[in-house]
Amino acid sequence: MSDRVEAVKKLFTSKSSRVETNKGDTYYQDLFVKCEARLNEMRAQAPANRLDFSDLLEDNGIDRREFMKWASATTAMLMLPPMFTPLIADAVVMMNRAPVIWLELQDCAGNSEALLRADGPKIDEIVLDIISLEYHETLQAASGHQAEKQMEEAMELFKGKYILFVEGSIPMGMNGQYGTIGASGETFHDHLLRCAENAAAVVAVGSCATFGGIPAASPNPTGAVGVMDVVKNKPLINIPACPANPANMVGVILHYVLTGQVPELDSLLRPKFAFGYRIHDNCERRAHFDAGEYVEEWGDAGAQNNFCLYKMGCKGPMTFNNCSIVRYNEGVNWPIGVGRGCIGCSEPDFWDKYAYERPMADAKIKAPTGGVEKSVDEFGLGLLTATAIGIGIHAAASAVAGKKSGECEGESK
Amino acid sequence: MTIRKWIERIEGEASVQFEFEKNHVSFATIAFPHSRGMEAILQSKPAMDALVITPRVCGICGHSHLFAAVRAIESVYANCGAPVEISQKAESIRELTLTLELIQNHLKWLYLVIYPELSHLLQEKIADSCRLKGAYAASLATKILAIFAGQWPHSSYMIPGGVTCDPTHVDSIRAEGLLDELIRWFEKELIGITLDEYSHFSSDKAFLTVTGDMEKIEKMLKKAKMHEQGFSYDRYLAMGEHAFSKSSKWVNRRMAKVHSKFVTLEEPYSIGEKTYAKNALYQHNSFETGPLARAMIKGVPFIKQMYRQYQDSTYTRVMARSYEAALLLEHCKKLLHSINLEEPSYIKPLKKITALSGEGIGIVEAPRGSLIHSVILKNGIIDHYRLITPTQWNLSCGSPKTPGPAQKAMIGADSIETATFTFRSFDVCSVCTTH
Numbered sequence: 001m002s003d004r005v006e007a008v009k010k011l012f013t014s015k016s017s018r019v020e021t022n023k024g025d026t027y028y029q030d031l032f033v034k035c036e037a038r039l040n041e042m043r044a045q046a047p048a049n050r051l052d053f054s055d056l057l058e059d060n061g062i063d064r065r066e067f068m069k070w071a072s073a074t075t076a077m078l079m080l081p082p083m084f085t086p087l088i089a090d091a092v093v094m095m096n097r098a099p100v101i102w103l104e105l106q107d108c109a110g111n112s113e114a115l116l117r118a119d120g121p122k123i124d125e126i127v128l129d130i131i132s133l134e135y136h137e138t139l140q141a142a143s144g145h146q147a148e149k150q151m152e153e154a155m156e157l158f159k160g161k162y163i164l165f166v167e168g169s170i171p172m173g174m175n176g177q178y179g180t181i182g183a184s185g186e187t188f189h190d191h192l193l194r195c196a197e198n199a200a201a202v203v204a205v206g207s208c209a210t211f212g213g214i215p216a217a218s219p220n221p222t223g224a225v226g227v228m229d230v231v232k233n234k235p236l237i238n239i240p241a242c243p244a245n246p247a248n249m250v251g252v253i254l255h256y257v258l259t260g261q262v263p264e265l266d267s268l269l270r271p272k273f274a275f276g277y278r279i280h281d282n283c284e285r286r287a288h289f290d291a292g293e294y295v296e297e298w299g300d301a302g303a304q305n306n307f308c309l310y311k312m313g314c315k316g317p318m319t320f321n322n323c324s325i326v327r328y329n330e331g332v333n334w335p336i337g338v339g340r341g342c343i344g345c346s347e348p349d350f351w352d353k354y355a356y357e358r359p360m361a362d363a364k365i366k367a368p369t370g371g372v373e374k375s376v377d378e379f380g381l382g383l384l385t386a387t388a389i390g391i392g393i394h395a396a397a398s399a400v401a402g403k404k405s406g407e408c409e410g411e412s413k
Numbered sequence: 414m415t416i417r418k419w420i421e422r423i424e425g426e427a428s429v430q431f432e433f434e435k436n437h438v439s440f441a442t443i444a445f446p447h448s449r450g451m452e453a454i455l456q457s458k459p460a461m462d463a464l465v466i467t468p469r470v471c472g473i474c475g476h477s478h479l480f481a482a483v484r485a486i487e488s489v490y491a492n493c494g495a496p497v498e499i500s501q502k503a504e505s506i507r508e509l510t511l512t513l514e515l516i517q518n519h520l521k522w523l524y525l526v527i528y529p530e531l532s533h534l535l536q537e538k539i540a541d542s543c544r545l546k547g548a549y550a551a552s553l554a555t556k557i558l559a560i561f562a563g564q565w566p567h568s569s570y571m572i573p574g575g576v577t578c579d580p581t582h583v584d585s586i587r588a589e590g591l592l593d594e595l596i597r598w599f600e601k602e603l604i605g606i607t608l609d610e611y612s613h614f615s616s617d618k619a620f621l622t623v624t625g626d627m628e629k630i631e632k633m634l635k636k637a638k639m640h641e642q643g644f645s646y647d648r649y650l651a652m653g654e655h656a657f658s659k660s661s662k663w664v665n666r667r668m669a670k671v672h673s674k675f676v677t678l679e680e681p682y683s684i685g686e687k688t689y690a691k692n693a694l695y696q697h698n699s700f701e702t703g704p705l706a707r708a709m710i711k712g713v714p715f716i717k718q719m720y721r722q723y724q725d726s727t728y729t730r731v732m733a734r735s736y737e738a739a740l741l742l743e744h745c746k747k748l749l750h751s752i753n754l755e756e757p758s759y760i761k762p763l764k765k766i767t768a769l770s771g772e773g774i775g776i777v778e779a780p781r782g783s784l785i786h787s788v789i790l791k792n793g794i795i796d797h798y799r800l801i802t803p804t805q806w807n808l809s810c811g812s813p814k815t816p817g818p819a820q821k822a823m824i825g826a827d828s829i830e831t832a833t834f835t836f837r838s839f840d841v842c843s844v845c846t847t848h
Contacts, residue, residue: 110472221450
């Protein structure tokens, strides 16, 4: 048991899993000045497209007050203090100055569908509209050779400035012949390397692009890998999940426009503002877990009363993502809301390790308690200990945070 | 002269190679040079995994895949002497979410493909915001879907024996509110008359009352002479059994029963070009599947009337799909009202899934046509899984003697642009075609 406690302690105190919500007054003051300077610089640049943000807001019947509410929520999501809210609001207007090139590789286009406003709160949608998407194989107006030319031009014009979004895995089997693109039959691999070469940063969107996803599931017939396995020496951000949440895509772009930097990342290169907490931490059914009330089989009394889905194979306690807060389809719902457990789709190898109807104890997961457990109940016990320690650490952290935020109270008001 | 063209947008891309003779397309081949090997991934996995893997075949019609997978597993139960009982409520919710997926597909295709392509073809400018309008309507449909299914795309809320969700009255009121909003949008932006009037059209004369974007699209289709081209085999197939569609085939103006045992997969025709798509055939013949096929088989008066005048031209095909969106909206409304929340969401199957060995087949009507999943289980483990997607019927690539439906429809076109438009009238979904 003491080994376990040590292992859990290690897990929760390792540097990459720590979410620093308060970096101190000096840090934020410096950042504020930097951001202001950057925004002034961007204001001087010509917009890359004609869409005007305030016009679009008006067209959609959104008033300034509603927009500022969104801006302060987004500021909080990006883990910045409230004084950044006006900067965020300014940065949004400047989104059409951030050229984005979007590539679709070995995928199902599910993330593009998400970007197509399959979900995402209303203002996020408008922000997505005005992002200057220079090249997107799925959404673009041009097609065929015309589109290829358009992309070459965009890459040349915005050399070193564009953010490259990649959707889909890269098939490495059979010399990359499982996926080719364009009239020249260029492999996805070569295509990606060529487009990444002059990008300011590369963002892998969705679980296929980040970790290989479903195509990389055993036996990985096409030798699929994620972007980080092939793109080296570039700032890289992973936004996993299947599909990735558009709120997180917007967050990353906004952060880049605002600061010119990639947001703080965890050890798997995921932005901490979105992947810093576990699904379980903010789950609406969490109280039932703590009370030991579980759904034991589909359709039972527990299911009818929204009990915890852990024993039905829910991977919430092991999965880092913000869907329990942001939810899907404009916040309408999320899988746990309809009584289906989390499948851990934002974790590496989620398919082979986290498969959904197998309780965690039966899955091939290395549990935070140091190994695969024998039974669900035993595992639950270990996990409960982990949670308790987790809460302890959080409590300690927020005590410190409280002190710090007390110091900079002046600005936040 | 041979010209190769890339067809992109919406769901992956296809390569079409045109052959020209006397300024007309004499033949065209279709290739899909990418694949993920979904069937190989499904092999040796527990049966229930199909409910999570198969929706991820496609980002735009994944829900249809989920429905087909759950029907396939339930059919194994039935073939093992333990038929699964499903409550009327679960049945209605499943059909409701499928219908919503169809609607959002149709609207996205209309506003992100058809409308802009027509404007490109005729060099007539349309507002930039037009594209976004369709996406907005589609997001209303997916929001209703998410109330019951948790999220869209990629939900897995259907399970053998029913559904996992247990909606409350609040959920159903929210869904009704959103559906009303979607219908209002449809009436105001797309047709300019009431949905009730529109969905009861009996002749194409009635179309004169239509205003809104649909009027513009119809006029543009005629102007581009789409009613004079794009003719295919005039053979239709719809295999999924639903309240909104009938399972049958329509050949030589006659209806006949269908059975999945006559469906075969054949290697595509290709001249040195790599492609991962296999052709789907019925009794070794090409069939058109999708909204036009469903309308012909169901006997939708407005579309039948149109067919008498313009046969299976590109015009009829586009009109049939956009009209189906209206019929499905009506259907949704009825379904939503009919759901009795008191019924159980799930009825436990009599056998454990790990005790199942046998074959099963699940067929549904997906946005682009009939989707077939067939599975062989051994002690609950997938021994073999086969996917046949709608685009494998429509976009199959046959030889010059036996071209597929889209190939045949493109022959005779006077330019690559018009031929490409006809190709798009079947709608490309390459991620499904090769899976």
